[in-house]
Amino acid sequence: MIVGLPKEIKNNESRVALTPGGVFELTKNNHTVYVQKGAGFDSGFSDDDYVKAGATLLPSIEEVYAIADMIVKVKEPIEKEYSLAKEGQVIFTYFHFASNQTLTDAMVASKAICIAYETVVDDNGTLPLLTPMSEVAGRMAVQQGAKYLEKPIKGKGVLLGGVPGVRPGKVLVLGGGVVGVQAAKMAAGLGAIVNILDINMDRLRYINDVMPNNVITEFSSEYNIRRHIKDADLIVGGVLIPGAKAPKLITRDMLKEMQPGTVIVDVAVDQGGCIETTKPTTHEDPIYIIDDVVHYCVANMPGAVPYTSTIALTNVTLPYVLQLANKGWVNACESNPNLNSGLNIVKGEIVCEDILK
Template identity: 75%
Template structure:
């Protein structure tokens, strides 16, 4: 099979779909890997590294798409790429279809096979290809939140860890999944007081068992959320509904109950965000302010640490890429139930019901 690795062209996206180590593994099975020149530069992997691993370097993104049976990348295709995707071509990447109807319609029209990292799901209900980026984003959420709490960037002027004689900052984490756990861990490490909320008592019991005493748990409901947003300095949105649009746990009118300079970091932005006022931003222009509340909602947070993110992503995607290359997508998804759940759109038909529900469509074809 010919596997193509294009250069990511989303704003400030420096990750790449595969490391040289991944390329080397694929070439061992006799597959050809085409990688666009300089695709790995932002992650610290250069053309010479890929050549040494057995890849073929091509100059343009058009060449990659035109010659490849399967495309392996990081972020969803953007408008410039829609016309490059071919009928029957396998595209393996993060899609987050539920947050973008134009993308969904474009992939339906392409008649390609879209396998989404974020819906590959194992028997235990975990998402193995989303987990490492959620870990990165959860940890980064606290770094960024701490930065934007500073007064020069319109935050409250609070140091999360406090100092002797001054109480530490308060962090509210919505969701006790991978993002929430990692965010709570980082915030607790800085010395902040952390409240983590979820509707899953099993997750809250786990948090209570593994976190230090200054991380407290509370059941998530509107009453409790309204209570805490009045007193917490940094709010992390880490809610995930698999393949579906995130619920709005914080509405526009609730912003008025927050103190000026409160910071919201909505990690759920890829799935539409769990705050009503969330809109996707970029690393180039990451924040905006509504009702004196600072919103940080960069849609590709891990792209700011591309070396770490690319290695972590290839670690988990490569076994599935190998299966798809060795067996073809049809046989691979039949033989592997985990991979089968990654199928979102197949040759013009939406096969993941949460996408249909997200847009209120009546059928799988539009």
């Protein structure tokens, strides 16, 4: 199979979909890999690294799309790429169709085979291709939140860890999944008081067992959310319904109950966000303020740490990329129900019902 690895062109997206090691595995299996020049540079991988791994370089994204049977990416195609996708071409990437009708319409019109990382489900019911980026994003949510709590950036002027004689900051984490647990772990490590809310009692029991004493688990309800937002310094939204839009757990009217300078980091922004006032931002312009509440809603947070993120992503996507290349998408999906769950759009037909919700 001919596999194409284009350079990501979304704003400040510095990741690349495959490391040179991943390309080596494909070429070892007798597949041809074309890499756009400079695709891995921001992740710490040179063109020469890819050539030594067996890839052929192409100068433009148009040429990569034109020659490839399968495109492997990190982020969803943006408008410039819509016309490049070909009928029958496999595109394997994060799509998040549920929050982007324009992208959905474009991919339907292209008649490409769209396989989404974020809806691939493993035998345990987890999302193996989303997990490493959720881990990165969860940890970054606290790192970024701590920064934007600083007064020069319109935050409350609170140091999350506090100092002797001064109480530590309070962090509210919505969702006890991968993002929530990683955010709680980072915040707890800084010394903050952390409240993590979820509706799954088994999950809360697990979190309660493994987290330190400054992480407090509670059942998620509107009453409890409204109670905590009144004095929370940092709120992390980490709620996910695979393939579907995230529920709005904090509404616009609830912002007025927060203290000025409170920071919200909505990691669920790719799926529409779990805060009503969420709108996607970029690393170039990451925040906006509504009712004196700072919103950080960057839709590709792991793109800011591309070396770590690219290696973590390739670790989990490569086995599926090899299956698709070795067997073709039809046989690969028929033989692997987990990969089949990643099929979102096939030759103009939406096959993932959650996209339509």
